[in-house]
Amino acid sequence: MYFPRISPLQPPDYTGHLQLFLQYLTVQRRLAHLTVTAYGADLEFFFRFLSQEIPSVQEHIGKEHVRRFFLYCQQQRIGARSNARRLASIKAYFQFLHTQGIIAANPMADLQAPKTGISLPKALTLAEVETLLHPPTPPSPLALRNHAMLHLLYATGMRVSELVNLPMNSCNLHSCHIRILGKGNKERIVPFSSSAALIIKDYLEKARPMIWSGRPSPMLFLTNRGAAMTRHRFWQIIGEMAFNAGISKTISPHMLRHSFATHLLSGGADLRSVQMMLGHTDISTTQIYTHIDTDRLKAAHQRFHPRG
Template identity: 40%
Template sequence: MWEPYKKGFKAYLQLERSLAGNSIEAYLADIEKLTTFLLLKNIKKNPSELDLGDLQQFVKWIAELGMTQSSQARIISGLRTFYKYCLLEDITKTDPTALLEAPKLKRTLPDVLSFGEIENIIASIDLSSPEGTRNKAIVETMYSCGLRVSEVVNLKLSQLYLDVGFIRVIGKGDKERLVPIGSSAIKYITIYLATRKHVVIQRGEEDILFLNRRGKRLTRVMIFLIIKDLVKKAGITKNISPHTFRHSFATHLVEGGADLRAVQEMLGHESITTTEIYTHLDREFLRKTLEQFHPGFK
């Protein structure tokens, strides 16, 4: 009964939204959970017949299954996207998710590195080995450009425009963006490329920038292990992952007064609301600034 709607929704996510495969699978899994619930409760309704009460029962059911609040919120977000598609295709005239409440989530702010801590991490890299030169280029690029881990491991030589200070990044949903790259990152990429000439590059990997000693691109796990090792050497006890460099890049920009739209563009966020988390992150910075410079602030 729901199969044609699922197929149409999948096509919408692929063609209209240009989402990556794993994102599409997640959305379809949300609708699958809804249809499982309808089957178990013997509710024989199509999307246009479901009402707010039905969806509230569904949310209660997934909560009783033991799903976390964040999982519940994500599923509700998936239902909203599905009904957006239904309205576009005239499958429904109303949106029953409009008044559907998601659980209130406490937004946890990620750890951020100070500029001094990033400098300490970079200083802890052993440059006497080829891997050290590569790792320095990786860390400098991650912080300079605010890249996701997947964007780092898939960065290609053909995407570097170092002479004009830009790199072309392929982000989520294969969306492209141009990101400025700093002089320090350019310097260490250039040094790394000179040492990389000794590596025997595997077929198909010739255009990949960061390679392991066997001439293949690095995995996400390998980047994670490199960062963990460097953080330990630098004596930093915060919970740090490769993504922390992206958070730090954005936070330092916002703290410095950068335009939020510009930060959104550089991070490749689809929505400005995702970028707005960094306005919360820098509240402590604002407080410290007031304490330091405002004579009447106690």
Template identity: 40%
Template sequence: MEELVKKFLQYLFAERNMSKHTIKAYNCDLEQFIDYSKRCDCQIEKVNYLYLRRYLAYLQTIGYTRASIARKLTAVRSFFGFLQREDLMDSNPAPLISFPKLEKRLPKAVRIGMIDALLNSPDTSSANGQRDRALLEILYGTGIRVGELVQLNLEDINFAQQEVRVFGKGNKERVVPINQEALGSVKNYLLRRKKSYLKDKDGSALFLNNQGGRLTDGSVRRIIKKYVRQAGIETGITPHVLRHTFATHLLEAGADLRSIQELLGHVDLSSTQIYTQLSRARLKKIYLQTHPRA
């Protein structure tokens, strides 16, 4: 089964143009399915509807949330669909399996005061502090994903046009505006970048670690966590929360959904429409707290 998974992952990379992050997630989910099948002594040709139902029930018993189970089911369904299309299996047992019903959770958004506290936390007298201020400004100022942030190269920042070129999911390119405050932070960081980070390397990556290599998703998450604690912010803030906050603040200031969709790189407008629910929820809360008859 492992060889079939390798073929499937190669297909995702070469033909579906999926990101390395997505392919890695698919691989982890399928490795877990293979491990379960080995323990059950079940060959791939024996996998059927009832077997998959038992697998999903097993995932639930060991504590996975509905959202995690739905993601794992997506990987399994795609895998078996690939095998059927490639004539490696006679039938696909997965489409009959329904996805677990998910609760619609509204994205978190952070108040502007907390954002200001976070952005002002790095000590910009140090090279790392200047770098961290710049990446925080870009995340909140553009709404890009953390995976898009760490893939930025020097040539992707257009100072003259005040724009950033971003390569999103499926390596799709888009250009987003960037504010003067964020650009200023990037300029200050670049003044120290070569001397403080590159050493003997000549990297094209915008954001570098202390060894001169490209920052990773995990590094950025740890950086944000550090400054959240430093700023005394009790609300959990992640790169994705900054992305949600970017979109929510735009909507509350009067931006239209289509524009926000383009800025976020959403293919489908329905992905952006959740922010209207968030805005309505916040308005309702304000109404209930302030109206004399509420």
């Protein structure tokens, strides 16, 4: 992918190559679809702000424009982590424009990302998990499907995007393991309990044929249209299930993933095994879960400290 270098006297076309940039991220960088979508949304938001707030930006964009953009983001109470991601998107796009010869210099080269601090993941207690995973009443086909999805999510710690896109042939109920195609098309195998296998088997026998009239579909969890569920719809479902279970806190699918990791480490699992099951490339990403088991640390301190 190559663009001829333009004259420095010609105003740069900052927005006209956005789709080519997203294509570059998909084809050459091989980033996940959701990641590429996030890049596109961040950049469209940035350029929409510039077109509305700074009409003169048609000639040149500089650091001052970016500072004004992030001042606006702060005024809108957008968090530091979201702003850091937006800055990464902006810097990557301008680096692409510079590398391809579309702009003579990269004005964003030395911009520093804001410090985001450590955001500790929120996990459910064991009692909350037990409440959430209680068998549905009445056991309608859709309720059995949702119940099975929730069990598998907690049993494997997979991402919600991985859960809703699971093919039938990825789940082995005999050996109780699931093959997951994660970020960067990296495959991992994660075991699950025999109790989770029974719940999935119950869904496959009693609910799935009724949801989609027994017609063939490659997906494990189906909607009544025979298609995979969207991430957004499963977010809604898990919120409804938590509300019906009497859980007051806001629960997201990712909270089940956090709970999976936290409870494994609390039970004595080693960090490397949890890293492999979560599909983390860097073990430092998994290590954050070692910071949140404060109850166990307090109990150990009270038990063994001489002045406890």
